[in-house]
Amino acid sequence: MILSCEHVSKNFKDTIAVKDVSLELEEAESIGIVGESGSGKSTLANILGGLVRPNSGTVYFEGENIMDMKKHNDLNFRQNVQFVFQSPKESLHPYLKVRTSLREPFFAKGRPRTTKKEMDREILRALERVQLNETVLDKYPHQLSGGQAQRISIVRAMITDPKVVIFDEAVSALDILVQKEVIEILKKLRHNIRTSYLFITHDISTVKSLTDRIIVMKDGKIVETGKTDDILNNPQAPYTKKLIASAI
Amino acid sequence: MRKYVFILSVILLLIPLSLGIVSFFYTPYPITEMDIDNRFSGISKAHLLGTDQFGRDLLSRLMVASRYALLLGTVSVTLGLCAGAFIGVISALSNKWISMIFLRFIDGMLAFPGIVLAMMFVVVFGDGLYSTLIAIAIFMIPIFARLTYSLIKEQQHALYIVAAKSMGLSTPRIVWRHYLPVILPRLVTQFSASIGSAILIESALSYLGLGVVPPNASFGLMLKEAQSFMLSYPYLILPSGILLVITVLGLNLMGDTLNDRLMKLGDTHD
Numbered sequence: 001m002i003l004s005c006e007h008v009s010k011n012f013k014d015t016i017a018v019k020d021v022s023l024e025l026e027e028a029e030s031i032g033i034v035g036e037s038g039s040g041k042s043t044l045a046n047i048l049g050g051l052v053r054p055n056s057g058t059v060y061f062e063g064e065n066i067m068d069m070k071k072h073n074d075l076n077f078r079q080n081v082q083f084v085f086q087s088p089k090e091s092l093h094p095y096l097k098v099r100t101s102l103r104e105p106f107f108a109k110g111r112p113r114t115t116k117k118e119m120d121r122e123i124l125r126a127l128e129r130v131q132l133n134e135t136v137l138d139k140y141p142h143q144l145s146g147g148q149a150q151r152i153s154i155v156r157a158m159i160t161d162p163k164v165v166i167f168d169e170a171v172s173a174l175d176i177l178v179q180k181e182v183i184e185i186l187k188k189l190r191h192n193i194r195t196s197y198l199f200i201t202h203d204i205s206t207v208k209s210l211t212d213r214i215i216v217m218k219d220g221k222i223v224e225t226g227k228t229d230d231i232l233n234n235p236q237a238p239y240t241k242k243l244i245a246s247a248i
Numbered sequence: 249m250r251k252y253v254f255i256l257s258v259i260l261l262l263i264p265l266s267l268g269i270v271s272f273f274y275t276p277y278p279i280t281e282m283d284i285d286n287r288f289s290g291i292s293k294a295h296l297l298g299t300d301q302f303g304r305d306l307l308s309r310l311m312v313a314s315r316y317a318l319l320l321g322t323v324s325v326t327l328g329l330c331a332g333a334f335i336g337v338i339s340a341l342s343n344k345w346i347s348m349i350f351l352r353f354i355d356g357m358l359a360f361p362g363i364v365l366a367m368m369f370v371v372v373f374g375d376g377l378y379s380t381l382i383a384i385a386i387f388m389i390p391i392f393a394r395l396t397y398s399l400i401k402e403q404q405h406a407l408y409i410v411a412a413k414s415m416g417l418s419t420p421r422i423v424w425r426h427y428l429p430v431i432l433p434r435l436v437t438q439f440s441a442s443i444g445s446a447i448l449i450e451s452a453l454s455y456l457g458l459g460v461v462p463p464n465a466s467f468g469l470m471l472k473e474a475q476s477f478m479l480s481y482p483y484l485i486l487p488s489g490i491l492l493v494i495t496v497l498g499l500n501l502m503g504d505t506l507n508d509r510l511m512k513l514g515d516t517h518d
Contacts, residue, residue, distance in 0.1 A: 049414060051410065051413065051414060075416065078414075078415075078416030079416050081414075082414065082415065083410075083411065083414040085407055085410070085411060087407055090406070090407040090408065091407045091408055091410075091411040092408060092411075093408045093412075093426055093429070094408065094430070095429040095430060096425075096429070104412065104415060104417065104425070105415050105416075107417060107421055107425075108415055108416035108417055109416055109417065109418045110416075153411075156411075156415075
């Protein structure tokens, strides 16, 4: 098991965002966390990725509690759990060219030093995998299309070969055609790289071809969990049925 | 229009700047040289701006005063910017308690009018050029600390900052590589405008006898000396008065145009 949480809860003042949630993500597994806006899925993703501290409960990375990690292991966790955010252009620094933004992950704490030449070689290789050419490297985020920006975000998250990538509504902001393109790229990447994926989305249809399991969340709690095909073909909870119906 | 204002500010600033730079290598007369026979000589070939009550050449003194004003303004504001930005960053990124201690300290300093604060420090450190410089630098610290704090707080939840944190970058790298490019334009604008304020404070301190001390030259000191003879020899007050206005106006106009320009650049990147 690569990433897991046990009885995690998180409140924001009077609002309960996540309530007593436990889940496990295996190596090279892909999970979709699905639910409507406000269901607590993004908060859960941020907790799993170490960006938000839960009020109670524990998060484990490779068996170790991330809140108690010693410096070395904390660096290992930070390098190996990466995010792709919903708004690709906003997640890229507005004043930095794409090339500079893509070099940044190589400067993460605790990483061995990499020369610019090596970085650029890795960047070009990664760009090829997401079907982008090197002309994008000299552009600023505002000069990119939504699809290009999201592919750049994917490259940035995956360029250092992390063990887990959390996609927080990563295709929701894109139009249908670009969504399809990005999903196809992610499918290909899944086949080639042994990385675990965690997809957070409100649209169950976007994760059906990308995930092994689906977790359905409502009001901060898990209402149903199971294999993707089982959930899609034979949903048990009325809320899941509604979600599937709305996606069709 | 903005372009013309910028050009005007550059032209205005070139006057004290060129006088100040030339003064390093050449002044028509030594600034302390007295020519008792030529007191209040008025404008002449030998003294282009005339002489003062001791027969000292006003142009020479004005050149040196420009040098002091610009050097003192730039150095003190640079020191204030560095220290203030550092405190601002620490306050914005530290935990609640450390942040609160820094902020209350900054608020306390901001509660004093600038000139009163500067006078207080000059009284503590003693008068003279270096004390004035340190006093103005200390006065500038809370201004830059507050500005940096609020600029960082404004960006703290921006997605590109969250992304930088999630990548595992160190805090110094996030500050240097991710916050700084965004907050720098505002700091540069404040820097330019603050040099004007610093020069005004220095002049005020010197005018009150707390800044640059005689026989050195400074705008404030020259104004103070000229004040006693204002009715009989009004021309004495004009060179330092006009050059002080030109310098501060040039700096403020430059600050304004830089602000507009850099903000516009920021918009195109958003």
